[in-house]
Amino acid sequence: MRALLVVNPRATATTERSRDVLVRALESAVELTVRYTERRGHATTLARAAAESGVDVVVTLGGDGTINEAVNGLLTAPAALxxxxxxxxxxxxxxxxxxxxxxxxxxxxxxxxxxxxxxxSVILDGLRDGRHRVINLGRADDRYFTFAAGLGLDAAVIRRVEQARLRGRTSTPGLYLRTMVGQFLTGLDRADPPMTLERPGETSDTGLGTIIVQNTAPWTYAGSRPVDPNPDASFDLGLDVLALRRLSVSGTTRTVTQLAWRSGEPHGKQVLRLHDLADFTVMSSRPQAFQLDGDYLGERQKVHFVSVRSALRVIC
Known part of the structure; x- marks a missing residue:
């Protein structure tokens, strides 16, 4: 069995020791090639080339951004298309x-x-036993995502956090919380929600201020605590949506509190929740911050979302 190990040497929890131990462990089970990412998007190129060369498994050592890039490389290889x-x-x-x-x-x-x-150890056992799981993925226009996407407040917070990390800040739950508060109070036009969500055969949902799309649950973690606006979201189903119609201080604070303390699923007249969607489009009257799998990807005014069934095998 041939495998490619894609290593992001700049990932938060990656050390030279962990890389060396992982390489030795994988070499005991597979014919291994190791490549290091050198720039943003490089994991996509490496994974696509691996798929073209007939590699059996691509292993990533890095964070969610590295995984997202590798997945997009695999699913844009000629065999997938x-x-x-x-x-x-x-x-x-x-x-x-x-x-x-x-x-x-x-x-x-x-x-x-x-x-x-x-x-x-889980990977080695899975490779030895031939164990894997087939999962669905989300696709936003021409890019795949594994667990979540967002337009509006969610993505604007990620943009600010990425800027803070470039200045040397460490990514922590506290940094995200402070950034969210700052973005909400100073960085949004809350009076005129600009987004509309359109579904085939359904009435459009208008006046949306922020939108979170989930391919699984939870949406994210705050330290060890799962943050779970759509707990029924699953790798085995379509996409779930949480949207806020107006980003009022009181309504948004209530929703954030519900999420933070897991006091039930977010609810209220300003909350829109949709489950197991196959296909929908988000449009905005002005550009909105956009993120996939925790990576900021710029601003968009229109994004078409699709649930891609049986898209990926994962060793687990």
Whole structure:
């Protein structure tokens, strides 16, 4: 069995020791090639080339951003795009993830251990036993995502956090909370919600101020605590949505409190929740911050979301 290990050397929890131990462990089970990412988007190039060369498994050591890039490389390889019968999951290499980031939402949502040593053991056992899981993915226009996407407040907070990290700040739950408060109070036009969500055959939902799209639950983690606006979201179903119609101080504070303290699913007249969607489009009267799997991708005024069934095999 041939495998490619894609390592992000700048990932938060990645160390030279962890890389060396992981390489030795994988070399005992597979014919291994190791490549290091050198820039944003490089994991996509590496994973696509691996799929084209007939590699059986792509292993990532990094955070959710590295995983997202690798997934997009696999699913834009010629074999995935060939239009052959059957799910794309069986036309491209399987994916195995070793948690190396600060939050590791995808790995934790799969039920994988948070510790990289334990995570490596799960991968080795899965490779030995031929064990994998086939999951659905989300796609936003032409880019895939594994666990979540967002337009509006959610993505604007990620933009600010990324800017803070470039200035040397460490990614922590406290940094996200402070950034969210600052963005909400100073960075939003709350009086005129600009977004509309359109579903085939349904009445459009208008006047939306922020939108979160989930491919699984939870949406994210605050330290060890799962943050779960749509707890029924699943890798085995379509996409779930949480949207706020107006970002009033009182209404948004109530929703954030419900999420933070897990006091039930978010509810109220300003909350829109949709479950198991196959296809929908978000449009905005002005550009909105946009994120996929925790990476800020600029501003958009229109995004088409699709649930892609049986898209990926994951060793777990």
């Amino acid at each position: 060939a239009g052959l019968p059957g799910p794309a999951a069986y036309r491209v290499p399987a994916l195995a993830v070793v948690p190396g980031g600060s939050t590791n939402v995808f790995a934790r949502a799969l039920g994988l251990p948070a510790d990289w040593v334990d995570g490596t």
